[in-house]
Amino acid sequence: MNTPNSDPITLVVNGAPATVGVDADTPLLWVLRQTLGLPGTKFGCGIAACGACTVHLDGVPVPACVTPVSAAVGKAVTTIEGLRGAVAEAVQSSWAALDVPQCGYCQSGQVMSAVALLSANATPSDADINTAMQGNLCRCGAYPRIRAAIHRAAEALPTRQQR
Amino acid sequence: MKRRTFLLAGLGTGGALFLGWALLPPRQRLVGGTRPDTGGTAVALNGWLTIAPDDTITVVVPKAEMGQGAHTALAMLLAEELECDWARVRVEYSPIDKIYGNVSALVEGLPFAPEADGTLVRGIRWMMAKTARELGVMMTGGSSSVRDCWMPMREAGASARASLIAAAAATWGVAASTCRAEQGTVISADGRRLRFGELAALAVSHRPSEITLKAAAAFTVVGTPMPRLDSAAKSNGTATYGIDVSLPNMLYAAVVMSPFGATTAPSVTAAQMAQSRALSGVRAVVSLPGSHYGDPPALAVVAESWWQAHKAARALATATVAEASAVSTVTVLQDIRRTLRNDDGLPLRFFGGAKKVLAAASRTVDATYEAPYLAHATMEPMNATVRVSNDGAELWTGTQVPGYARAAVAHVLGLDEDNVTVHQHILGGGFGRRLDVDYIAQAAAIAKTVPNVPVQLIWSREDDMQHDFYRPATVSRLRAALDADGRVTAFVAHSAGQAPFKAYSKRVGFLLTQSGPDRTSSEGTWDQPYAFPALHTSHSETDSAIPVGSWRSVGHSHQAFFVESFIDELAAAAKQDPAAYRAALLQSHPRALRVLQLAAAKSGWGAPLEPTADGRPRARGMALHAAFGSIVAEVAEVSVARDGRIRVHRVVAAIDCGLAVNPNIIAQQIESGIIDGLSVALNGELVIEDGAPRQSNFYEYRLLRIDECPVIETHIVPSLDVPSGVGEPGLPPIAPAVANALFTLTGTRLRALPLRMPSEAAS
Numbered sequence: 001m002n003t004p005n006s007d008p009i010t011l012v013v014n015g016a017p018a019t020v021g022v023d024a025d026t027p028l029l030w031v032l033r034q035t036l037g038l039p040g041t042k043f044g045c046g047i048a049a050c051g052a053c054t055v056h057l058d059g060v061p062v063p064a065c066v067t068p069v070s071a072a073v074g075k076a077v078t079t080i081e082g083l084r085g086a087v088a089e090a091v092q093s094s095w096a097a098l099d100v101p102q103c104g105y106c107q108s109g110q111v112m113s114a115v116a117l118l119s120a121n122a123t124p125s126d127a128d129i130n131t132a133m134q135g136n137l138c139r140c141g142a143y144p145r146i147r148a149a150i151h152r153a154a155e156a157l158p159t160r161q162q163r
Numbered sequence: 164m165k166r167r168t169f170l171l172a173g174l175g176t177g178g179a180l181f182l183g184w185a186l187l188p189p190r191q192r193l194v195g196g197t198r199p200d201t202g203g204t205a206v207a208l209n210g211w212l213t214i215a216p217d218d219t220i221t222v223v224v225p226k227a228e229m230g231q232g233a234h235t236a237l238a239m240l241l242a243e244e245l246e247c248d249w250a251r252v253r254v255e256y257s258p259i260d261k262i263y264g265n266v267s268a269l270v271e272g273l274p275f276a277p278e279a280d281g282t283l284v285r286g287i288r289w290m291m292a293k294t295a296r297e298l299g300v301m302m303t304g305g306s307s308s309v310r311d312c313w314m315p316m317r318e319a320g321a322s323a324r325a326s327l328i329a330a331a332a333a334t335w336g337v338a339a340s341t342c343r344a345e346q347g348t349v350i351s352a353d354g355r356r357l358r359f360g361e362l363a364a365l366a367v368s369h370r371p372s373e374i375t376l377k378a379a380a381a382f383t384v385v386g387t388p389m390p391r392l393d394s395a396a397k398s399n400g401t402a403t404y405g406i407d408v409s410l411p412n413m414l415y416a417a418v419v420m421s422p423f424g425a426t427t428a429p430s431v432t433a434a435q436m437a438q439s440r441a442l443s444g445v446r447a448v449v450s451l452p453g454s455h456y457g458d459p460p461a462l463a464v465v466a467e468s469w470w471q472a473h474k475a476a477r478a479l480a481t482a483t484v485a486e487a488s489a490v491s492t493v494t495v496l497q498d499i500r501r502t503l504r505n506d507d508g509l510p511l512r513f514f515g516g517a518k519k520v521l522a523a524a525s526r527t528v529d530a531t532y533e534a535p536y537l538a539h540a541t542m543e544p545m546n547a548t549v550r551v552s553n554d555g556a557e558l559w560t561g562t563q564v565p566g567y568a569r570a571a572v573a574h575v576l577g578l579d580e581d582n583v584t585v586h587q588h589i590l591g592g593g594f595g596r597r598l599d600v601d602y603i604a605q606a607a608a609i610a611k612t613v614p615n616v617p618v619q620l621i622w623s624r625e626d627d628m629q630h631d632f633y634r635p636a637t638v639s640r641l642r643a644a645l646d647a648d649g650r651v652t653a654f655v656a657h658s659a660g661q662a663p664f665k666a667y668s669k670r671v672g673f674l675l676t677q678s679g680p681d682r683t684s685s686e687g688t689w690d691q692p693y694a695f696p697a698l699h700t701s702h703s704e705t706d707s708a709i710p711v712g713s714w715r716s717v718g719h720s721h722q723a724f725f726v727e728s729f730i731d732e733l734a735a736a737a738k739q740d741p742a743a744y745r746a747a748l749l750q751s752h753p754r755a756l757r758v759l760q761l762a763a764a765k766s767g768w769g770a771p772l773e774p775t776a777d778g779r780p781r782a783r784g785m786a787l788h789a790a791f792g793s794i795v796a797e798v799a800e801v802s803v804a805r806d807g808r809i810r811v812h813r814v815v816a817a818i819d820c821g822l823a824v825n826p827n828i829i830a831q832q833i834e835s836g837i838i839d840g841l842s843v844a845l846n847g848e849l850v851i852e853d854g855a856p857r858q859s860n861f862y863e864y865r866l867l868r869i870d871e872c873p874v875i876e877t878h879i880v881p882s883l884d885v886p887s888g889v890g891e892p893g894l895p896p897i898a899p900a901v902a903n904a905l906f907t908l909t910g911t912r913l914r915a916l917p918l919r920m921p922s923e924a925a926s
Binding site for chain 1: 229230231232390391393394395396397398399400401402403404406407409415443444468469470471540541542543544589590591592593594621623624625827828831834835836837838839842860861862866867868869870872874875
């Protein structure tokens with residue numbers, strides 16, 4: 001059998017350490033989906049053009065499809081499966097309340113980008129939303145509801161001063 | 164709607180319904196030859212639902228959930244009649260069975276105008292319904308899911324409710340007529356209660372000979388904006404698509420496919436094969452012949468991870484030589500334009516001697532429009548997982564046609580269809596792409612080379628975009644004869660382009676539509692509600708090696724742009740307001756007129772518009788279109804930036820889709836149709852050179868993003884008519900609405916898609 005051409009790599013995914021034996025150039029996306037059994041992060045384009053694979057590295061949204069697994073070493077990887085906290089709860093409950101998803105395939109990525117936005121900016125304007133969400137493509141056209149759900153989540157969260 | 168009581172024809176008396184599961188008349192749709200999987204303790208009361216002891220109601224749905232909300236809407240139909248607790252309702256895919264075959268889509272697919280209602284037309288529709296029930300083609304498409312299941316789902320719910328009441332009544336020794344069902348419980352006149360979960364096993368032997376459907380006025384579920392059943396799972400990453408299937412020892416496959424028109428796989432030397440097989444993780448490299456299902460000749464790499472398979476496949480793609488192909492959209496379009504000039508298309512609807520009136524007219528309007536090829540570009544790339552064992556095969560995938568998916572696997576593996584099991588998943592987008600089963604046939608051919616091991620084939624985005632069944636490019640010439648007052652005396656439309664449904668029918672082996680006119684090529688011209696004294700619509704089918712298929716709203720996707728732009732040109736020629744002009748043509752079609760008036764009123768049609776924040780003027784444009792039994796009117800507010808960029812600020816839509824089963828999902832689908840339609844109206848164009856598309860990924864095939872998305876309002880016309888389509892009808896009107904707004908704004912009439920305005924600097 002042909003073996004991977006690199007040493008085992010240790011990651012911290014959703015708060016837990018995980019050691020994987022994969023080729024060093026393997027994108028984080030495929031390690032999450034196929035090696036670690038976390039299929040919530042989706043494959044859409046492979047070139048960071050659609051945002052379906054968005055995960056957080058130390059809280060910053062990145063496209064996992066072009067992030068080599070080696071670049072995630074020493075950073076906290078958060079996927080949709082490991083999303084926790086008040087912002088995540090507000091976003092996901094708004095998403096369900098406004099029926100944002102249609103086919104839903106892009107929505108893990110949309111939720112990851114929205115959580116990152118609201119974690120950094122508690123009261124985003126429409127322009128802020130455009131900037132933060134522009135990289136997340138939705139073929140079903142959930143955009144009006146994504147915008148409304150981000151505003152709704154922002155309203156549900158305590159303001160910056162109260163936090 | 165009247166309260167309706169009826170007998171389930173031909174079901175006889177006694178316990179035949181449940182005891183003789185498969186021994187029922189072939190054309191009933193309540194109980195099939197295959198019992199739904201009840202997962203142990205649950206009980207199937209008919210082919211459409213099971214009830215578990217804990218009161219969980221599993222609605223068995225034969226339609227794919229691809230975003231359009233069909234699973235929620237169908238569950239609502241059944242739950243309405245069952246009188247169950249909505250919080251206990253879940254949904255599961257049905258097995259493959261004739262009772263789940265799509266009747267509505269085939270009947271609606273006949274080439275008759277929606278309002279045609281003669282004896283002959285009714286007779287042919289009846290025959291087609293009968294044929295459809297016997298063919299039993301399971302298909303999610305043509306915006307038909309709610310229409311198709313409107314009766315069976317409610318009958319199944321009502322029948323189960325009657326059984327549960329009868330079982331409770333027998334337990335208590337009272338007459339069934341004194342008991343009622345409410346929120347998942349049967350209640351007696353003196354207040355005794357039994358839960359559905361307690362009654363289900365007993366209910367099996369109590370079947371009704373007569374069932375009563377609720378009157379629309381009594382609906383408590385249908386007609387309400389119920390939250391979708393799948394929203395939470397699709398917001399937290401737990402929804403499972405075909406691409407998420409994970410099986411023990413599973414291998415992954417990637418492919419290198421030949422260009423359009425090629426008949427051989429890319430040629431590869433023994434040395435290259437050996438080199439590829441030596442790469443990390445690679446288990447097999449195989450050459451595939453392709454099949455009539457549309458999968459082209461190809462090379463496939465099977466490896467331990469998809470990344471390894473993909474890397475090896477990309478290396479092979481650079482090393483191998485593909486068969487030369489001269490197929491290009493430039494020459495295909497030249498051919499279509501040449502065909503159009505002959506003016507001898509197959510007539511689809513004609514009356515009043517329109518061509519003679521046109522030839523004799525002193526004043527005419529004559530315009531030619533064009534629409535390009537389009538890719539589906541579903542967010543979830545094509546994928547399928549197949550395991551071939553010694554005595555059969557299993558398939559895991561998302562498909563709009565599970566029966567054809569099974570047939571494709573059986574065909575490729577030389578198996579009987581009964582030995583192929585299909586596990587259906589939700590779809591990361593369909594839009595018509597997953598009506599085809601090419602990727603499934605290909606996955607089966609690959610899995611055959613590594614028996615007893617599951618193989619998951621995943622196409623890259625580039626594979627997906629470059630091996631699609633495209634919306635055919637179509638060109639149309641529209642002409643109208645006008646009298647001295649500018650009134651139309653004859654309307655003539657002749658289009659040319661490839662026939663998508665005929666091509667599809669040949670791939671999957673659906674005999675009914677492999678010959679004769681393909682109504683989908685020119686639907687949207689001959690089936691519109693405008694009243695003209697003379698009409699002639701025709702279409703010339705062209706041929707090319709470019710694979711074509713059904714793309715959301717199919718012929719309507721381009722014909723609405725042609726017809727509704729031309730109606731606007733006619734209004735301009737008559738020097739009339741476009742809304743008033745359309746209203747005059749719709750006097751004999753009150754349903755369409757109401758939709759038009761609602762959109763006009765809600766959009767503030769005629770009221771002045773403020774300029775944009777950057778000081779650019781705005782204008783409104785309107786379009787109205789009938790498709791899939793529904794009528795939609797849209798008003799778009801548009802401006803053009805200094806650099807020529809077209810900006811759509813607000814779209815107001817009105818729809819009559821019959822009884823609005825779930826207003827929330829209807830609004831969602833109208834938003835979806837508008838955004839999808841706007842995406843391609845502004846950017847969509849698939850260009851093919853040397854047998855391969857020039858566009859390969861989202862940076863070249865641009866789709867609308869959140870910052871370009873307009874504000875959308877949806878208004879629904881109240882109606883008690885049988886529900887009609889919702890998933891597609893919102894798409895066709897947006898391109899002409901925007902083009903018509905651009906004409907009002909700039910005086911420039913754009914007659915080709917995608918819409919492109921010159922930049923002010925350039926002009």
